[in-house]
Amino acid sequence: MDCYTANWNPLGDSAFYRKYELYSMDWDLKEELRDCLVAAAPYGGPIALLRNPWRKEKAASVRPVLEIYSASGMPLASLLWKSGPVVSLGWSAEEELLCVQEDGVVLVYGLHGDFRRHFSMGNEVLQNRVLDARIFHTEFGSGVAILTGAHRFTLSANVGDLKLRRMPEVPGLQSAPSCWTTLCQDRVAHILLAVGPDLYLLDHAACSSVTPPGLAPGVSSFLQMAVSFTYRHLALFTDTGYIWMGTTSLKEKLCEFNCNIRAPPKQMVWCSRPRSKERAVVVAWERRLMVVGDAPESIQYKQLTIQVLLDRLVLRRLYPLAIQICEYLRLPEVQGVSRILAHWACYKVQQKDVSDEDVARAINQKLGDTPGVSYSDIAARAYGCGRTELAIKLLEYEPRSGEQVPLLLKMKRSKLALSKAIESGDTDLVFTVLLHLKNELNRGDFFMTLRNQPMALSLYRQFCKYQELETLKDLYNQDDNHQELGSFHIRASYAAEERIEGRVAALQTAADAFYKAKNEFAAKATEDQMRLLRLQRRLEDELGGRFLDLSLHDTVTTLILGGHNKRAEQLARDFRIPDKRLWWLKLTALADLEDWEELEKFSKSKKSPIGYLPFVEICMKQHNKYEAKKYTSRVGPEQKVKALLLVGDVAQAADVAIEHRNEAELSLVLSHCTGATDGATADKIQRARAQAQKK
């Protein structure tokens, strides 16, 4: 039996270490790694090698080779690099390989070497070239940070949702920093860089100088820095051969160590096992490896969730295994099986040797109506592989019509997109398709398409009402919608036209439209308005003052108030104002003028069509009891009591009520008997009531 401690070696006084091989790499490397750009994905993911990078002098004719291996060295892909010079490689959290070129273009590959997409880090980067680049991981995803030839930093914290940030300038920075790294604190990405003896922290807004607490003196340059995977810890290696370890916030020092080696290390990284309390930094030189450690607080991470594990299996196309895991763990379908099936389908559409029909059928057979499966995502993938017909077939299985629209638009099937958008009931989506169609089709075809889609047409009308008035008119014209055309021109007569002639002309067009719409009432009313406008214009010229845009009623009132009774009469006759309203109008105007003489004359001009109670009321409203009393005798019997009460003649009101033998009137009068002198009246009413009851 072997001794358990046989292969453990002492490290210092109280610690031991051992070395053993987990597995041997399967790869068959012909050249040394030192000539390659190397990137290993986190969590035992794939390893990418780019051979023959440009920094080495080589014949330009030899193209470099990009190779991808699994963590155990199994070859996954190998391809000739045909693009520009690459500065840096890195893996995203989704196991996509990001290759940063010198011109700031980033090419993205899948782990099987399949090209996915590319994007640029911006013009500034293109002009000044990339000096150095880092791929880093944040909780939002994976980011890219770039140091340009102009010694400026540009970064994107999430390449999945690319937003470029140009970081502030570092004052006085003339050459590249001796070392730098990205940090992620409070969900924001920062850059820490070293220039000579100084450290600077760059955030979006500012560049600030920072000092690590307890840093040994005498440092004139920082040679290396390393941040732990969780961004909690930082290690600095100085030109004095001194290592400082602390928190990234630079608020706390964990430990320091003097290794007495002044040569710059090739590499320095934090290392620690997930469940270990030990935190250590490994520093590597050409022929030496050093582990510097301490034992700080215990924090455990469970970074690799089951979701990520499943993603990894899917990426490696191990679909059946992934499904079995889901079933074993009883994951909900949406998170588990259906997601994996969707991935499988996306892979399936890339099989170019199978016909569109067969692929679509195979996918539908397997997926059916599995909840949570997005057929539109699968269709998008099919379209991405150039299989438009397959994409359309797959979209037919998508139950959410709204989801079908963007892809249909992309595939230039705008009319189909329109009907799907309408089906979805999402007005915003309909508008989007409509504007697409409008740019795509000529006006005639566009209108024709609308005509067959009533809902789209009515939405487009609403849009035009606010955004494109002229188009609205064209639409009404096309539909022979004369009623709306009429309204359109009425609006124009107020909004678009200033001069009277223009306004009248717009109204004439409106009236014509109303006739065509067989809306005689509106047509006549419009013609009346034209007449009124012209007349108001004349009144303004002849009498001064403001008449335009007053209603007919107010025009007549204004005339009376201005003492132009004759003109008022004429206008009322011309426009056939009903007698009753005219009496109200005059009554109100004359009372406003307090022209009591004229009011009395008016009241006697003929029998009032509105009775005489309004005369009493309006005089009392102007607090003129004297004038009010003149009319009480002429008020009809039904309203007489009310009139008498209004002028405060309680006694006479009582007499009339008694005469009428009307119980309601009697109580009304009684409720007005509040004054000291009303006692007799109240008694009188009570007596009358009593008498009425006897009978």
Add this chain to the structure above:
Amino acid sequence: MAAHLSYGRVNLNVLREAVRRELREFLDKCAGSKAIVWDEYLTGPFGLIAQYSLLKEHEVEKMFTLKGSRLPAADVKNIIFFVRPRLELMDIIAENVLSEDRRGPARDFHILFVPRRSLLCEQRLKDLGVLGSFIHREEYSLDLIPFDGDLLSMESEGAFKQVANMMIRMKREFTGSQNSIFPVFDNLLLLDRNVDLLTPLATQLTYEGLIDEIYGIQNSYVKLPPEKFAPKKQGDGGKDLPTEAKKLQLNSAEELYAEIRDKNFNAVGSVLSKKAKVISAAFEERHNAKTVGEIKQFVSQLPHMQAARGSLANHTSIAELIKDVTTSEDFFDKLTVEQEFMSGIDTDKVNSYVEECIAQKHPLIKVLRLVCLQSVCNSGLKQKVLDYYKREILQTYGYEHILTLHNLEKAGLLKPQLGGRNNYPTIRKTLRLWMDDVNEQNPTDISYVYSGYAPLSVRLAQLLSRPGWRSIEEVLRILPGPHFEERQPLPTGLQKKRQPGENRITLIFFLGGVTFAEIAALRFLSQLEDGGTEYVIATTKLMNGASWIESLMEKPF
């Protein structure tokens, strides 16, 4: 803070908490100090969700109203626009952003679309060259805002005609992503306002309804004339009368208001005087408190008693204000005419009161409301009557209102009677819309909310729950719009076992608005002991006849 939301059978406070959480999460995404630029329309609804203190906790330092040209100066890292997805607002935002770029330090811009992100708006921002300026563009689905324990409103002016179809389709689309949620509601009743154009036109006669009719309730707040709320001190002689409107929040968190809000106004006075006696008796108790223990007990109740006294004083003042209106002669005349129309008297000829209102140039909204009511109660007006009213309105109020009249006709509120047939009497009789023996004090039927008229919408809901719509198929055919019922099958595991005596819960969704009187009528039904159904009410907008007509009015200048 929002305890009144959790009183109901369905805890709506959960909704409020969810939207608050979503808001906090969004604010935290924009790290650092912030200024919010508000689409003014949103401030009211947001007030029901979050106070300024919540925003402040998340580093919101400044708030502005969205308007053209430059933003006011603010030393903040983030500028966040809270807007509805409207094109005209995008133009203003672009103007803000473009003028901002030319000066000062760079800021981060963000947009929060309420309640939906819009491709159309983003396209507009792109066309204006500013889309790239925004770091976060997100949506905040504040669509159903909890107003009370049983009331949700979208507070949006949009029309939602095809909502029913959409809901059925959405159900299909979303199954799977949420199939394990226990159903809260037994029934969903969608009512399009078009089915019942009548009810909002009538003057509401409940306490809350009248407050809304007279002063207008906005996002659960009402502004009242301050005179009646002045602290009564002797010898002041009317000096220092407050001039600013008194603003009060009205919801069921206030015990007294919860008790009287849904009563017919004529039944409110007696409750208030009874309350006054109880409260003064409670205060008198202090004389009886002899032992230290008794005094302690009394003191511990003081805050509650003082709150009750304050609440009573407020509502007594409001009731006085309302009474001044309801006892006026004109209010009485108007109500008489409304009730005549609704009970089917003289709806086919020109009404002399309406004529007089026009001649005296009463507010146009009042006139239109009456004319529309007459039209609806007569299945449209005779052409001659209609033309007479229209001509009178145009001559008196101005020709430009021809556009408003046209809008009312399009909405079906005003129309000529077709085929000389008046269907309203059939509807009225079958659905018992007019009840002569109404009891305002101790109601036995929903008709108490309009002192005689039973709101058609609520009657439909009542009949659906018992005995079912099959009994009124004739009338349903006459009412506008198709009707349909759809049963949603539930997985067996999710079927609820109802306790004996436990009521069903119906979510009733009013598309196109609901009035406070209708809400009161539904609450009345919920409280009926043998009713069997409790209602939670949702709507696109809380409305009344005036706000409705106003939304259809068009002023070209």
